[in-house]
Amino acid sequence: MTLIKDLVSGDEFTGFYLIKELEVKQTNATPPKDYLDLVLCDASGQLSAKFWDASPSDKETFFSMGLVKVRGLVQTYRERLQIKVMQMRPAADADGVTLTDFIRSAPIRPVDLVHTIKQAASSIRDTEIRAIVSFCIEKVEEKLMHYPAAKTHHHAYFAGLAYHMVRMLEIGDFLCRQRAFLNPDFIRAGIILHDIAKPEEMIAQLGIVSDYSVKGKLIGHISLASNWITEAAIRLDIDLDSEKVTALHHLVLSHHNLGEWGSPVQPQTPEAVALHHIDALDAKLQMVEDALDTTPETELWTPFIRGLENKAVYRVKI
DSSP: OOOGGGOOTTOEEEEEEEEEEEEEEEOSSSSOOEEEEEEEEETTEEEEEEEOSOOHHHHHHOOTTOEEEEEEEEEEETTEEEEEEEEEEEOOGGGOOOGGGGOOBOSSOHHHHHHHHHHHHHTOOSHHHHHHHHHHHHHHHHHHTTOOSOSSSSSOSBTHHHHHHHHHHHHHHHHHHHOTTSOHHHHHHHHHHHTTTHHHHEEEETTEEEEEOHHHHHTOHHHHHHHHHHHHHHHTTOOTTSHHHHHHHHHHHHTTOSGGGTOSSOOOSHHHHHHHHHHHHHHHHHHHHHHHHTSOTTOSBOOOBGGGTTBOOBOOOO
């Protein structure tokens, strides 16, 4: 079977893939015709696809998270690869394919990732900060085993959120050794707490986000995490007006840096400044790594990366 990452423009192929996203749309023709706007994926990557002239039966047969056998043609549209689906049917038991074969996952076992996160929390010296962080971890520990960090931008795969946290913890530990003015307790707490409410913000199955929850749409993970800090302090009888609780709130609320990116305040403590850039560095480098991993080695340029101002990345050959 041809992997998604190995497809190039002009390829005609047949294989099994997972429908990651599906939406019924209409063409601009008169009269308009229905078509299926799809994202097909396997463990190596994903591509958008179009199934033109969808019949009423097609609209009832195909759905998100369904496995399908596809005969398609790879085309280039607006400088991006896109699949024209010529034939498609649901996968059958006799085909011998299973859903987990098509799921991309973090390169480290989820149980090891969560163990590392809990170890980092236990290493926080301040007992109140440690207690607040542990309280928040317990809220989502089971979901940390499989939730992605985002729907599309970065770490958007099985256990991606935990992988993102662990990679950030590694960067944070290095910075604390290099920059003695940074408080390691706040750095570790901020890294663990900054996206801790993502599992409440998104609806995901096997690392694939199908939608945002009502709380995710109306409140968002930043405000949810800040609320959890307040809840933890109340439950643990910690003074809500203490500087350490205020500092934890600030770390979470400011980590996106700008209002248009979701943060109501900008970073104004040393650890908040560090957290924002640790988060951005890990997210952006992961976008680059993912793009390189899912682009055929014969291609010098990756597709455009939305999180990098829609720039492609060049693969330098040495």
